[in-house]
Amino acid sequence: MVDTRRRFFLRSTAKAKVQPLPWIADRDNFTDQCTRCGDCIRACEEQVIVNGDGGFPSIDFSKGECIFCYACADHCPEKLFRSENEKPWEQVITIKDTCLTYKGVECRSCSDVCDTRAIRFQLTQGQVAQPQFNLQDCSGCGACISPCPVNAIAMENTGNE
Ligand code: SF4
Ligand code: SF4
Ligand code: SF4
Incomplete structure (x- = not known):
């Protein structure tokens, strides 16, 4: 049985x-x-x-x-977490080519919510500004993910923890 x-x-x-x-x-x-x-x-x-x-x-x-x-x-009652003094995680965002700006549509929703200014937009003459990253400043908080109207942002693990 x-x-x-x-x-x-x-x-x-x-x-x-x-x-x-x-x-x-x-x-x-x-x-x-x-x-x-x-x-x-x-x-x-x-x-x-x-x-x-x-x-x-x-x-x-x-x-x-x-x-x-x-x-x-x-x-958490188990010993699964590291000390608060350590970096919470090794992860940063990636942006897929479905980002609206790559198709010539104005959008800055992700950078508007990024407190660390890891995403910025550079004006380029005759072109819609596209996102520029400073991933060293990305905390992996994920705040930029839900505001993206086309789900173009994903989180990527970059560490070994
Ligand atoms: S995950 Fe957080 S820190 Fe990183 S780009 Fe998005 S909003 Fe900024
Ligand atoms: S906000 Fe982040 S650190 Fe705070 S309980 Fe939720 S997952 Fe944990
Ligand atoms: S919110 Fe999404 S579509 Fe808008 S600029 Fe950022 S990644 Fe591109």
Whole structure:
């Protein structure tokens, strides 16, 4: 007889694809260590942590930005997070070629919300200004993702944490 409960357990704990929370110590093994208690989800006042793949917490930048308040880490009963004094994550944005400006349409929605000024627009004579990046200034907060009208912005992990 097939044990459906066991089958569900195996499926739900297989490596899930999640957008990691800030300060996660071991991104690669996060889904082996997280118990899916949901305490981080309830702690996030910005409501950017969702029940992701396999029931694991995952950041959903379509809902907003991370303000680096550290509440998710503070409320986690496991030892999954690094110290608040460390850099929260190694990730920056990438912009796809669907960006409206590459098609000659004026848009600056992403830079309007970027507090660190990692995205700027340079005026070029006879052309619609296109985004210029200073990715060293990108905190990976994700604030620019949801305002983009054509979903042209994605987050990319650039580190080994
Ligand atoms: S640091 Fe704060 S805003 Fe960012 S995911 Fe954690 S609880 Fe949410
Ligand atoms: S992720 Fe945050 S810091 Fe980086 S470009 Fe977008 S708004 Fe600016
Ligand atoms: S918000 Fe999106 S479409 Fe607009 S300039 Fe930024 S990346 Fe391009």
